[in-house]
Amino acid sequence: MKGMRGVGNIVQPEIPQEAFDWYDEYAHGDIDRRTFLQRLGTLGIAGLSAASLANSLLPNYALAEQVSFNDPDIKATYVEFDSPDGYGRARGYLVVPAGVSADQPAPAVLVAHENRGLNPYIEDVARRLAKAGYIALAPDALFSLGGYPGNDDQGRAMQKQLDRGKIEADFKAGARLLKSHELSTGKVGMVGFCFGGYLTNELAATLPDVIDAGAPFYGTPPSSEVAAIKAPLQLHFAGLDTRVNGYWPEYEAALKQADVDYTAYVYPDVNHGFHNDSTSRYNEESAELAWSRTLQFFDEKLKG
Template sequence: MHPSEIRTRAIALYDRFTHEGRDRRRFMRELTLLAGSAAAAETLLAAIAANPAAAAIVAEDDKRLKAGMVQWDSAPGRAMRAYVVDPAAGPGKAVVVVIHENRGLTPHIRDIARRVALAGYTAVGVDLLAPDGGTPADEDKGREMIGKLDIAVTTRDAQSAFTRFAADRKAGVVGFCWGGAMVDRLAVAGAHNLAAAVSYYGPAPAPEEAAKVKVPLMLQLAGLDSRVAQTAHPFAEALKAAGKPVIVHDYPGVHHAFNNDSSAERYNADAAKLAWDRTIAFFDRLLNG
């Protein structure tokens, strides 16, 4: 089997493991058979999975920014927290809430928040696992915790970030994978001063929900991501049919999580840059008026 085919099949296996709740032992057996040995499987997995120790694009101590953790209650006794980043010169022109993947508020998502702040916004990297003790260091544990969330309650937690940080400013939201799906839910449910939403490769709601969407939506989709495509494309068509403002960008030949530079095998630098430029231009157009 050609190495590129092994890589593609391995990424598909990993996607099913991380998004469909497959048993880890079964996943490793299948990956070992595919790779040819346990050692080769471990090497392949290390290149596919996100690496928490990967170098950040924007350093934590970047002098152009001010960052810190902020806490509030989304409901009485329900503690929330977020990694909030502002330009060093002062609060951003608008707020952009950043919603994490299915592992929680990881170093990579904090890095994304810093990139948002460098574009001139107040970035709010919300930790939607905060009410359950916060994002754990163990990513498998993080996925397990995400899988147990009550989505209706978690949506209200996400909405509370807009009430807390965008009381008097326009707000946007961007999310990735599980967070991309949450972006779609917020576009349907609405949030305080929410004016623009960008979903990266997030499974979409049922097409029947499209008529309820309250804000302009941009969908960033990976061409090789058939799992997400089977929901995202029908949702996009329903949005168009309902007369809702939607922009769909499909990046051919790239995998799910192509924006995640901490995953060597899935990251695609060209697609990630193009998608990011489009994301910031979308926010600049809709949040600065």
């Protein structure tokens, strides 16, 4: 069934919505840290300084580990691979389910990070996919600059220095690696968050013979032709995310015109980044529902 769907009302009254909106602007480079803190200072929350409120909005990656890298059901390593159209060499976090072999291959999923590099949350998403039976590869767009630096502010600044076309090429190289991997069935899905949601839409349009299913989370439309998309899409949107949601009507019209198989879900009263369990934007009910839908979608499209 096509169209936008919702899940029950969920609110987080302890942090005013303005703070989440300003954090979104800050996280996407629309305002600098000083402006962000100045705005937070105008809220006048008793017993909570602007700096304390900012810290409550920033990621705590210790909260993001749902699957340990030592889990016996998976094997996690870092791999390098060629990316001739990108930055020459790329690096990603490769997680393989235990028991997968050339004789017993598994479908694969490319995982695309936000606008700050391969952070611990995205690595955990890759492990979650492997735990569910998929070979998962999460490339790091920042590899050519030394890799994710350990904090998001520096990661965002580093990613801004890079050429978007070359980043896309690095992720395309990762998708092709999964397609031809000796342990892969050749079926490749893709999931991405924020900038990674855009990448998921973009690779669905530019690699129609590689991407077999795409699940973008709060991602903007592709810059390439929507009509080129052949893979089914399952799109996830945050109800309070006016920035990304503003692109949806035009994108949906293009998907319909191209007769793309898609389903879109909107989760009311949650913010951009609601799946990221390392931040206060996380909403457990909506995140778990969206993730269960994503896994079911991949099961249907990649394992069937």
